[in-house]
Amino acid sequence: MLLPEQMTRILIIGSKDLLPRTVDLLYDLRTVHLVDFPPDVEGFTLGSPLPVASEASGKLLKLRAVEKDLEIKEPKVPEPISSERIRKEIDDAIVSLDIEISDVVGSKTKIQQRLSDLDQKKRDLQPFAALPLDLEMYRDYRNVTVFVGSVRANPDGVLLESLDQFELYTGDENRFVALFVPRSDADEAQRILVQHGFSEVSLPYGTGRPESTLNEIEKEESILRKGLDEVQEKLRKLREKHAAFVLASEEELSIMVGKAETPLRAGATAHSFVMDAWVPSKSLDGLKNLFQMKIGDGVYIGLLEVKDWKDLNEGGKGVVSEEIPTKASNPRPANLFEYLVELISTPRYDEIDPTLIISFFFPLFFGLMVGDVGYGIPFVILGYIGLKKVRSDEWRTIATMLFFGGIFTILFGFFFFGEALGMHFAPSPYGDLTWSGLLGIDLPHQINLGAFSIPIGMFSKLHDVKILLYISMWIGIIHLFIGFGLGFANVAIRRGLRHALFEKLSWILILAGGVFLLLLMVDALILGKPLVVTDLRMLAGVGLLIVGMVIGLRGEGAKVFLELPGLMSNVISYTRLTAIGMSKAGLALAFNSISIEMIAPGGGIMIVFAILVFIVGHLMIFILAIISAGLHGIRLQYVEFFMKFYEGGGLKFNPLKIRRKYTTEV
Amino acid sequence: MALEAGLIAVGAGIAVGLAGLGAGLAEKDVGAAAVGAMAENEKLFGKGLVLMVIPETIVIFGLVMAILLWLKMV
Numbered sequence: 238m239l240l241p242e243q244m245t246r247i248l249i250i251g252s253k254d255l256l257p258r259t260v261d262l263l264y265d266l267r268t269v270h271l272v273d274f275p276p277d278v279e280g281f282t283l284g285s286p287l288p289v290a291s292e293a294s295g296k297l298l299k300l301r302a303v304e305k306d307l308e309i310k311e312p313k314v315p316e317p318i319s320s321e322r323i324r325k326e327i328d329d330a331i332v333s334l335d336i337e338i339s340d341v342v343g344s345k346t347k348i349q350q351r352l353s354d355l356d357q358k359k360r361d362l363q364p365f366a367a368l369p370l371d372l373e374m375y376r377d378y379r380n381v382t383v384f385v386g387s388v389r390a391n392p393d394g395v396l397l398e399s400l401d402q403f404e405l406y407t408g409d410e411n412r413f414v415a416l417f418v419p420r421s422d423a424d425e426a427q428r429i430l431v432q433h434g435f436s437e438v439s440l441p442y443g444t445g446r447p448e449s450t451l452n453e454i455e456k457e458e459s460i461l462r463k464g465l466d467e468v469q470e471k472l473r474k475l476r477e478k479h480a481a482f483v484l485a486s487e488e489e490l491s492i493m494v495g496k497a498e499t500p501l502r503a504g505a506t507a508h509s510f511v512m513d514a515w516v517p518s519k520s521l522d523g524l525k526n527l528f529q530m531k532i533g534d535g536v537y538i539g540l541l542e543v544k545d546w547k548d549l550n551e552g553g554k555g556v557v558s559e560e561i562p563t564k565a566s567n568p569r570p571a572n573l574f575e576y577l578v579e580l581i582s583t584p585r586y587d588e589i590d591p592t593l594i595i596s597f598f599f600p601l602f603f604g605l606m607v608g609d610v611g612y613g614i615p616f617v618i619l620g621y622i623g624l625k626k627v628r629s630d631e632w633r634t635i636a637t638m639l640f641f642g643g644i645f646t647i648l649f650g651f652f653f654f655g656e657a658l659g660m661h662f663a664p665s666p667y668g669d670l671t672w673s674g675l676l677g678i679d680l681p682h683q684i685n686l687g688a689f690s691i692p693i694g695m696f697s698k699l700h701d702v703k704i705l706l707y708i709s710m711w712i713g714i715i716h717l718f719i720g721f722g723l724g725f726a727n728v729a730i731r732r733g734l735r736h737a738l739f740e741k742l743s744w745i746l747i748l749a750g751g752v753f754l755l756l757l758m759v760d761a762l763i764l765g766k767p768l769v770v771t772d773l774r775m776l777a778g779v780g781l782l783i784v785g786m787v788i789g790l791r792g793e794g795a796k797v798f799l800e801l802p803g804l805m806s807n808v809i810s811y812t813r814l815t816a817i818g819m820s821k822a823g824l825a826l827a828f829n830s831i832s833i834e835m836i837a838p839g840g841g842i843m844i845v846f847a848i849l850v851f852i853v854g855h856l857m858i859f860i861l862a863i864i865s866a867g868l869h870g871i872r873l874q875y876v877e878f879f880m881k882f883y884e885g886g887g888l889k890f891n892p893l894k895i896r897r898k899y900t901t902e903v
Numbered sequence: 904m905a906l907e908a909g910l911i912a913v914g915a916g917i918a919v920g921l922a923g924l925g926a927g928l929a930e931k932d933v934g935a936a937a938v939g940a941m942a943e944n945e946k947l948f949g950k951g952l953v954l955m956v957i958p959e960t961i962v963i964f965g966l967v968m969a970i971l972l973w974l975k976m977v
Contacts, residue, residue: 579949580948580949580952581949581950581953582949582950702970702974703974706967706970806960806964809960809963809964809967810960810963812963812966812967813963813966816963816966816967816970819970868956871952872952872953872956872959875949875952875953875956876953876956876957879953
């Protein structure tokens, strides 16, 4: 359970005419992780795609063009279509789709082209509308040169000084000019214009006032737009009619192409193929039987090696565990947490998969940090809805965190803290606001069941801080011990017991020593007892510390001294379990007292405001709780816990299989 | 007593405030680099997150100190 599934490496060898059936079978099996055949093996070439590949890719290209023309975007998943129907209809469908669509798409493109031409024309003409001249007046002079363009400043003054004769028109707040000068003065005029940041624009064709031309353009545009709308409507209808089939066909064809190209990953000789693959050992018999049944003796399955932990350990070198795919074997519902581990890195094949442990500790931490029935119930509901509805890995993981975190939140909230929405159930000895006070009945501190009594609220987040800090440190110590234990197991598996003793046992001893010293410190610092050097805990603590450090020194060198304060800060880091609960309790207390104080004197409209403050405040705390408790809960796993043992960098088990969304297989 | 309590409260405030500043200073660099790395390769999210939150322990230390001080006050 903690280890990935055992893998077996196989060779699948057969004659080429059996290749298509073999590929189909491999995809149906869903347990074969194909290894790319190395291209440089003597006597082998890489396989070539099955004959259907090129035809299918051709169709796929056409279909994707249609998809683009129809502007099909990922819609709500339509009714899946059977792949049999698609195979039957696809050829005719592509032809008829092409005919049906090309007209509409053609006219759409034409209209769009014309629209963009007109737009350009309009933009060219716009500045001329500001000048009081007709368009034909800009051209066809024998002795006059015309400059039209934009300037940074009005050249009027300078022109007056240098030229005898000229005619200047300006528009657009002196930024656009038309200058008419005798041809003989053209050079001088150009020089002056350039000094004023002149950039010439081309003269538009046409006659009459630019405004009238502009008007015409706009008229044409509005007609074109109407036409475009009609075409779009036609396209929309076509889209509605064909989207499901196009998407389904694309999926079917992609699957066909994917299958047909699988031989590229296999090796081949003139008449045979060979595939190199990993399968989970326990699926091997099933695979062999199925091949025997469906294909017969034509394909030979050769067993290359069974990768057991012991094999990896032997020799301890030359084994590349990164190349063996890791297939996690976590029972439900712990497997929902697998993505959290993936997020850091896929576990290696010869490494303990921490998913199971996280699936307990993360919700525990989350619950302890929030610890409030009032928030726990919506967590569970939200998480449940999420697990039912969402599909993407990220959101499913968040839903998982909320659901299981919520369960622990309710448990801790009820039994441990005995509170909902920041208020305790039972009357408080400190005179705080409680549900008992609010409802006017005395809720019990505990439920008595014969000899047992079940507590409802043992601690208050704001009043029992000392003991809660202490508890959170102990939880941290347990968590760290487990982390070192896993590290010990990992090193022992990978490099043998001797290494594990030196590398990890040292730390376990040091942590144990620290525990004894912690007990002593609590007595001395918090309870105020005198510190006695010959105290048994002192001797045991220091003794373990020294032994651990000596072992560690041999195993890891002076690094041990550097990492020692790190271990201490790791333990203190777990006090966040209390600190975050406290901060939330403080916020809740504030909002509760504000709203109660608002109700108390006034009544009437104030009640509405008070309820508003109450709702908004608690909603804010609720969201903060998800973010802070979620992030800190994860952080304690990733930083404090994983650093003690986790390496990662494995290869995820990725078997050949088909994912269908728009199609169904018969 | 009032003065003493006030000074303790100020001390607690300084402890958590400065620790928060320190953690923030450290995290801003790590965070910026982590976002940059993620832009290149989304798979680095996990590692980025881990690195990002390492300095954040500093503020927890400050908070614990503040809580211990506050316990002396009440």
